[in-house]
Amino acid sequence: MSVKFSTIAFDADDTLWENEQFFQVTQGRFADLLADFTEPDHLAERLLAAERRNLGRYGFGIKGFMLSMIETAIEVTDERVSASVIKELISAGQEMLQHPVHLLDGAAETVAQLAQDYIILLITKGDLLDQERKLAQSGLGEFFDGVEIVSNKTPQVYTEIFTRHSARPDQIMMVGNSMKSDVIAPIHAGAWGVFVPHNRTWDIEHAEPPLGHPKFQELENLHALPALIAQISNSR
CATH class of the missing domain: 1.10.150.240 (Putative phosphatase; domain 2)
Incomplete structure (x- = not known):
């Protein structure tokens, strides 16, 4: 579609x-x-x-x-x-x-590229001060139209975020390394969920992938994200 x-x-x-x-x-x-x-x-x-x-x-x-x-x-x-x-x-x-921020491969280029054509949000959970510190040190802050630091990522939380930003869920793509928090939860809120695996994931964040769901995608790395968006946008 x-x-x-x-x-x-x-x-x-x-x-x-x-x-x-x-x-x-x-x-x-x-x-x-x-x-x-x-x-x-x-x-x-x-x-x-x-x-x-x-x-x-x-x-x-x-x-x-x-x-x-x-x-x-x-x-x-x-x-x-x-x-x-x-x-x-x-x-x-x-x-x-106090640890320095180490950007993952493709993060800076992909976010900068997509910021030219889309509203870009950062949705992260954790300690407020630490997440603000990492965002400031990352050098990516200028590309985000909104930053949401939440205590947990549930379908309800995603729905509230989408409403706050006046965004239709079916026109939103959430990208992350946690199957539970970054893929399944936003899909349940009506958005797309794109899984980009990391070689280290906290056990609490593991979940079975929603294989076969039309709004689920998996990529090897962030470099492939712009092509995936274009593919879905141009499909019939």
């Missing part, structure tokens, strides 16, 4: 710039600090469980990750974890909050 797109929306973390790799590096440091108390795989399971429990309290982002690490450290050590280890975990989180 032919579609006249008005708006292209992008996820930020691990779609436009690196993010998850810094969490994994810190998690490796976490495992080293607690190596005397538990095996890395068991620690990873406990940490993931804590993160799931705490999403409703802390939301997504580095600060919630830090608190979940501290909580897990207390649990797996039967409250024997030292203050020096807690200090190390806080320091690791602070380093993550």
Whole structure:
């Protein structure tokens, strides 16, 4: 079917710039600090469980990750974890909050190209200050007609965003690396969902792809996005 797109929306973390790799590096440091108390795989399971429990309290982002690490450290050590280890975990989180932004291949060129013809939105979730910092450092801010930093990405949240920007859902394409948040949720809100996989994705963001859905697409990288838009727009 032919579609006249008005708006292209992008996820930020691990779609436009690196993010998850810094969490994994810190998690490796976490495992080293607690190596005397538990095996890395068991620690990873406990940490993931804590993160799931705490999403409703802390939301997504580095600060919630830090608190979940501290909580897990207390649990797996039967409250024997030292203050020096807690200090190390806080320091690791602070380093993550100061890490330079590394744009992914094709991000700058693709966003700049599409900004010439479409309304461009950034729709990302996580800590407000950290996301604002990364956007400012990315050099991409001038290309976005709107920036939405939300606590979660649900169909209702997408509907509210589309309404706020006076955009018809069927004329919107959402692009991201999370099948759950960037593809399935916007499709349920009436938009198109384009999955651009990243080699590192947080377990909580995994979901089965909506194979066969007419508004679902998957691309190898962002370089292929303009051609996909043109293909859908010109199809009959």
